[in-house]
Amino acid sequence: MNVIVCIKQVPAKIKIEIDPKTSALASGGVDRAINPPDLYALEEGIRIKEKTKGKVTVLTVGPAKADESLKEAIGYGADDAVLLSDPAFEGSDTWATSLVLAKAIRKIGQFDLVLCGKQSIDGETGQVGPMLGEALGVPFVSLVNRIDELGQESIKMMRMSDEGHQLIEMTLPGVITVVKEINVPRIPSLRGLMAAKKAAITVWNARELGIDPATVGMAGSPTRVSRVFFPQRASQGEMLQGDPESQVEQLVERLRQTRAI
Amino acid sequence: MTSDGSGDIWVVTEQRDGRTKAPSIALIGKARKLAGERQSRLTAVCLSQVVEDAAQLAAYGADRVYLLDGPVPDDWNDDAYVKELVDLARREKPDVILATSGSLSSSVIPRMAVALDTGVSPNCISLDFDHQSRMLVQTRPAFGGSLMANVVFPNRRPQIATVRPHAFKKGDPDPSRQGEMIRVDFDRQAVSAKTKLLNVVKDLSGKVRLDEAEVVVCGGRGLGKAENFQMVAELAEVLGAALGTSRPPVDDGWVPYAHQVGQTGKIVSPRLYIACGVAGAPQHLAGMQTSEIIVAINEDPRAPIFEVATYGMVGDLFKIVPLLTKKLREARG
Ligand SMILES: Cc1cc2nc3c(=O)[nH]c(=O)nc-3n(C[C@H](O)[C@H](O)[C@H](O)COP(=O)(O)OP(=O)(O)OC[C@H]3O[C@@H](n4cnc5c(N)ncnc54)[C@H](O)[C@@H]3O)c2cc1C
Ligand SMILES: Nc1ncnc2c1ncn2[C@@H]1O[C@H](COP(=O)(O)O)[C@@H](O)[C@H]1O
Numbered sequence: 001m002n003v004i005v006c007i008k009q010v011p012a013k014i015k016i017e018i019d020p021k022t023s024a025l026a027s028g029g030v031d032r033a034i035n036p037p038d039l040y041a042l043e044e045g046i047r048i049k050e051k052t053k054g055k056v057t058v059l060t061v062g063p064a065k066a067d068e069s070l071k072e073a074i075g076y077g078a079d080d081a082v083l084l085s086d087p088a089f090e091g092s093d094t095w096a097t098s099l100v101l102a103k104a105i106r107k108i109g110q111f112d113l114v115l116c117g118k119q120s121i122d123g124e125t126g127q128v129g130p131m132l133g134e135a136l137g138v139p140f141v142s143l144v145n146r147i148d149e150l151g152q153e154s155i156k157m158m159r160m161s162d163e164g165h166q167l168i169e170m171t172l173p174g175v176i177t178v179v180k181e182i183n184v185p186r187i188p189s190l191r192g193l194m195a196a197k198k199a200a201i202t203v204w205n206a207r208e209l210g211i212d213p214a215t216v217g218m219a220g221s222p223t224r225v226s227r228v229f230f231p232q233r234a235s236q237g238e239m240l241q242g243d244p245e246s247q248v249e250q251l252v253e254r255l256r257q258t259r260a261i
Numbered sequence: 262m263t264s265d266g267s268g269d270i271w272v273v274t275e276q277r278d279g280r281t282k283a284p285s286i287a288l289i290g291k292a293r294k295l296a297g298e299r300q301s302r303l304t305a306v307c308l309s310q311v312v313e314d315a316a317q318l319a320a321y322g323a324d325r326v327y328l329l330d331g332p333v334p335d336d337w338n339d340d341a342y343v344k345e346l347v348d349l350a351r352r353e354k355p356d357v358i359l360a361t362s363g364s365l366s367s368s369v370i371p372r373m374a375v376a377l378d379t380g381v382s383p384n385c386i387s388l389d390f391d392h393q394s395r396m397l398v399q400t401r402p403a404f405g406g407s408l409m410a411n412v413v414f415p416n417r418r419p420q421i422a423t424v425r426p427h428a429f430k431k432g433d434p435d436p437s438r439q440g441e442m443i444r445v446d447f448d449r450q451a452v453s454a455k456t457k458l459l460n461v462v463k464d465l466s467g468k469v470r471l472d473e474a475e476v477v478v479c480g481g482r483g484l485g486k487a488e489n490f491q492m493v494a495e496l497a498e499v500l501g502a503a504l505g506t507s508r509p510p511v512d513d514g515w516v517p518y519a520h521q522v523g524q525t526g527k528i529v530s531p532r533l534y535i536a537c538g539v540a541g542a543p544q545h546l547a548g549m550q551t552s553e554i555i556v557a558i559n560e561d562p563r564a565p566i567f568e569v570a571t572y573g574m575v576g577d578l579f580k581i582v583p584l585l586t587k588k589l590r591e592a593r594g
Binding site: 006036037064094095098118121122123124125126133134135139140142145156158160164170179180181221222223224225226227229230238240242245246248250254255261 | 339340343363364366368372376378381398406408409410411413439459461462470500518521524547553557567576577583584588
């Protein structure tokens with residue numbers, strides 16, 4: 001079975017500053033890592049490959065240095081990695097990112113299942129997965145927490161719903177997003193780490209993907225960030241004083257006043 | 262597509278057991294204000310025809326209520342929802358489509374957006390019309406709420422946004438407001454069955470849904486062991502609150518993952534969030550710091566949770582929480 005896993009490289013630490021002059025995000029110098037929720041997608045992909053004697057290809061849209069995360073994915077057990085990188089992709093929103101991923105998957109051609117993480121810790125949208133499913137014109141299921149049966153033509157799985165869980169069957173090829181409950185990611189083996197070191201990462205740019213630069217990046221994205229700012233806390237916090245009884249009394253009174261209870 | 266910025270506003274609503282969920286009603290109230298500002302029509306879209314409170318949607322501000330021939334509520338048919346919404350939007354060309362973040366936003370809304378060749382700005386906490394540019398300015402938290410971003414759609418329509426539950430307060434209904442009820446029948450057969458719901462397993466571990474709750478009581482590792490969660494569950498019970506947790510209790514198997522709040526769990530924004538024995542790691546704050554009122558109970562006065570707390574209580578949670586539960590229970594009578 002041919003599995004594709006989409007991973008994103010994100011800042012390892014959430015520490016951000018706004019450049020006061022340009023009001024652009026200054027995130028230089030921070031360590032970068034695979035988006036943690038994507039490790040569950042990667043692990044599930046590798047398990048499927050092991051079970052079906054298939055292949056896992058990881059994809060990422062990002063700058064040149066995102067190849068480190070792809071190498072890391074090979075360390076975990078992915079077979080192939082493709083970096084989708086082009087200055088034209090910079091500033092892409094989730095729509096444009098999923099368009100680039102869809103083009104790459106079409107170029108790869110043969111695939112049975114595409115796995116994405118639940119969301120990225122910097123973008124926090126959880127939308128690239130469903131958008132990619134639609135862009136590829138294949139079925140999509142979100143928030144999968146267990147795969148029960150994997151056949152040639154279809155997959156049966158549990159997904160989290162508002163009310164609990166749902167057992168769903170989906171025809172293949174298709175796209176799913178997975179949640180943390182689905183597995184416990186492995187630790188890369190020594191052999192994996194060696195492979196990662198030697199791995200050659202394929203890079204595809206806009207031209208190689210057949211993408212018109214005007215349709216992606218800042219220019220091609222439907223949404224645009226017009227301003228970023230630090231949130232203002234409505235009020236300074238108050239530390240309630242006294243023994244537990246009096247603290248509780250003060251709290252209940254304040255909550256009543258603000259009509260929170 | 263109207264370019265003068267006066268086009269229709271849609272709110273895609275969510276129902277359960279035939280009744281509209283509170284966050285959808287609050288969103289209709291907000292959309293009413295936006296519609297009033299620029300004299301546009303407000304349409305509430307229901308993905309089912311079995312909506313008992315459809316008239317309420319008009320009372321809260323909808324000029325029209327679309328009742329789509331959807332499967333019974335609680336059922337799952339994302340493929341059908343996407344197709345019906347896309348068909349309808351292609352026909353009517355709304356200028357703005359809004360929905361609450363939640364189950365619809367993990368699948369139906371982003372898929373609909375791609376089919377309509379437009380984007381989504383997710384998890385917004387505020388929406389405003391910019392009268393000069395005639396665009397909807399959508400404010401959303403990023404980087405775990407430590408930063409806010411204004412998002413606009415310079416040239417694609419519709420402008421689609423999902424909003425966090427409780428980002429807007431529920432307005433007051435005006436029972437004299439009448440709305441037009443429109444049933445839309447779709448040809449069920451036309452939807453190809455690439456996905457099929459085989460079974461539903463209801464979650465019994467909490468009566469109140471975490472991401473819809475107006476009040477969340479959260480227990481962290483400070484509770485020490487699984488049995489002690491009973492204490493926070495009781496507090497939640499008196500408050501009619503949902504039960505949340507930080508990650509360690511989930512990792513240790515004390516509480517199911519569905520209750521985890523934070524970067525790798527659920528993002529909540531209730532009116533009241535009570536954190537008991539939670540340190541306030543950035544990954545936890547990412548999931549709750551936009552809550553309106555935050556109460557923190559922690560024995561360590563330097564715990565970072567106090568930096569975001571509206572009311573901080575330094576002390577032993579094993580003393581404070583039962584006292585608080587008792588006091589609230591007495592008040593209820
Ligand atoms: C990639 C990644 C993703 C993560 N995602 C999440 C996430 O989604 N959600 C999340 O919550 N965490 C997440 N974490 C974990 C996070 O970093 C913290 O480890 C976690 O939030 C800590 O949980 P805690 O505050 O309950 O536990 P602790 O850090 O152990 O804090 C317990 C607190 O309880 C207090 N306490 C102890 N006993 C008492 C008492 N008797 N009375 C009062 N107070 C008491 C202590 O003073 C302490 O402050 C993530 C971590 C990583 C690396
Ligand atoms: N730049 C990217 N390259 C590859 N995959 C991505 C990228 N951005 C997001 N994804 C995938 O989409 C998921 C959801 O991301 P997001 O929509 O940003 O929250 C992630 O968990 C990844 O699996």
